[in-house]
Amino acid sequence: MNNSQYTNYFLVALLIFLFSCKESAESNTEIKEIKSVISTENNNNKTLAVYTTAMNTDLRLTKTAEQRFTEKIQPLETDVAVFVNPKRTFQQFLGIGGAITDASSEVFFTLDKATQNQLLQSLYGKDGIGYNIIRTSIHSSDFGLGSHTYIEEGDAELRTFSIEKDKEKRIPFIKQAIDLIGDELVFYASPWSPPAFMKTNNNMLRGGKLLPEFRQAWADYYVKFIEAYEAEGIPVWGLTIQNEPMAVQRWESCIYTAEEERDFLKNYLGPTLKRAGMADKNIVVWDHNRDLITDRANTIFEDPEASKYAWGIGFHWYETWTGGLPKYDNLKNINESFPSKNILFTEGCQEGFDAERMHYWPNAERYGNSMINDFNSGVVGWTDWNILLDERGGPNHVENFCFAPVHADTKTGELIFTPTYYYIGHFSKFIKQGALRVSTTTSRSTIESTSFQNKDGSMVTVVMNPTDNEILYKLVVGNSQSELKIEPRSMQTLVYK
Known part of the structure; x- marks a missing residue:
């Protein structure tokens, strides 16, 4: 086979590969098409809004803070953390x-x-x-x-x-x-x-x-x-x-x-x-x-x-x-x-x-x-x-x-x-209809959490503190983190992209 034939063969193979990729992408369901706008490699400087309801306060679904993400630092065993992995999603809401x-x-x-x-x-x-x-x-x-x-x-x-x-x-x-x-x-x-x-x-x-x-x-x-x-x-x-x-x-x-x-x-x-x-x-x-x-x-x-x-x-x-x-x-x-x-x-x-x-x-x-x-x-x-x-x-x-x-x-x-x-x-x-649940865990039993990703790419993480103590914790999303606090006997919703 001469060089020209090799070239033609390569071009045909490349076209077949590209066409099959297009067909595969188009066959994905709507669930698969939800695109995350969160970069798990670098979410630094992006903000999240915090909404809080807390006992013995006037806070009722009240926006209480805007936080920024920074580069992730390895959590210690002494830290309280919520870990969110947007690359792992589950059932549709x-x-x-x-x-x-x-x-x-x-x-x-x-x-x-x-x-x-x-x-x-x-x-x-x-x-x-x-x-x-x-x-x-x-x-x-x-x-x-x-x-x-x-x-x-x-x-x-x-x-x-x-x-x-x-x-x-x-x-x-x-x-x-x-x-x-x-x-x-x-x-x-x-x-x-x-x-x-x-x-x-x-x-x-x-x-x-x-x-x-x-x-x-x-x-x-x-x-x-x-x-x-x-x-x-x-x-x-x-x-x-x-x-x-x-x-x-x-x-x-x-x-x-x-x-x-x-x-x-x-x-x-x-x-x-x-x-x-x-x-x-x-x-x-x-x-x-x-x-x-x-x-x-x-x-x-x-x-x-x-x-x-x-x-x-x-x-x-x-x-x-x-x-x-x-x-x-x-x-x-x-x-x-x-x-x-x-x-x-x-x-x-x-x-x-x-x-x-x-x-x-x-x-x-x-x-x-x-x-x-x-x-x-x-x-x-x-x-x-x-x-x-x-x-x-x-x-x-x-x-x-x-x-x-x-x-x-x-x-x-x-x-x-x-x-x-x-x-x-x-x-x-x-959390909106069609959202996907996202992998979420906590490092301590003192707080509980779950997360969903909406169709528009926004993330919603809910955190509950049933204890009588204020808790400082880290929200770790991919390679980024934000340091937060949650009031005693309270619920928070964190919204971010």
Whole structure:
């Protein structure tokens, strides 16, 4: 082969290589296309903004500092540090929000228009904390004035199906929230119990199970719900199969073993949604605590016919009722075992309402600890329970009163923003839908942290100090660092590029 032939051969090979690189780049998903504008080689002289909420101060999501990055110096064992590696990213962020229940709706409509707008803006507005997830119940839960369904008792054909009750307060409230959220809305629904006649105990309350002869009628009920809500202009992103399927509660409840939920999903609910043209609706299984969650995941996700209908698994945080600690490792196990499935926090609240503890700081710290550890365990979205309750922690038709991030004093018409509202805001206000979680660790157990990278390249690192001492720490990002301090019993959000 002469020199000219060698040259031609080289040019052809080079063109083929360049074309294959272009094809590979164009085939990347949107997640892969998020470009970091952080130079991990040299971030010196770039600034970061610090936002703080702290106990025994007036700081509430307050911008408290602007810091500069300098060249990284090897941390010592005596240093407290947060280490962020933007080159290692994980799950995509879906959002944060709360449930618009019948209770929340009742309280909302006791307020005057100005206060209603204040609440909406504080939760969903551009200057609020940026909620984009809404959960609601399929007919009633305990948080409302009483039990109800959408059909007349005994109507297995669902001929009397109607959501007229929801149109009175719940749906108008939801629509106003949706108008502020816009395109990033994630709206999903959960049933607490089938109608009484469909259950083994002939009662919506106190557990019981779905009777086999009503499995198809109950699956059809979900379809009716979706059709009715979407006819009202509310796009339904998805649903959970059953709220707390292993808890016999004195309020609306229904029990499914792992095998029963698996079989209802693969034989009834999944195929029924598909036949109705609703295969795009996201089905979330379990919707209960972290304690038994791995058994539910193993049973459903190991079954190919059931698993194909399941978007992921949902969970609550109430396993601590036994006196133990939150079981974050169980979430990590699911993330490792079933990486194609999503994990969604579907409910949490501080139980046992006490008006004297409306501003009790550990309530907020429970949220901060859960959100940091849940996200670090692979969770894609986080849904609080009631977004609004009254000054008694209700209404609740079985007096199961609890806390919410925002309460309304129905006697004065004023809103009460608890510390929890601000702690949630340290995540929801700054982390945007589509962000990627970024590798983040701490050198000490005295602080906790997680980070996300937004689509615009901005980085958000959340740091919590649950101790009674001010802590000096280093934020180390690649080969750069910034030296900061965090107040006692506080939460910080650091925003930087």
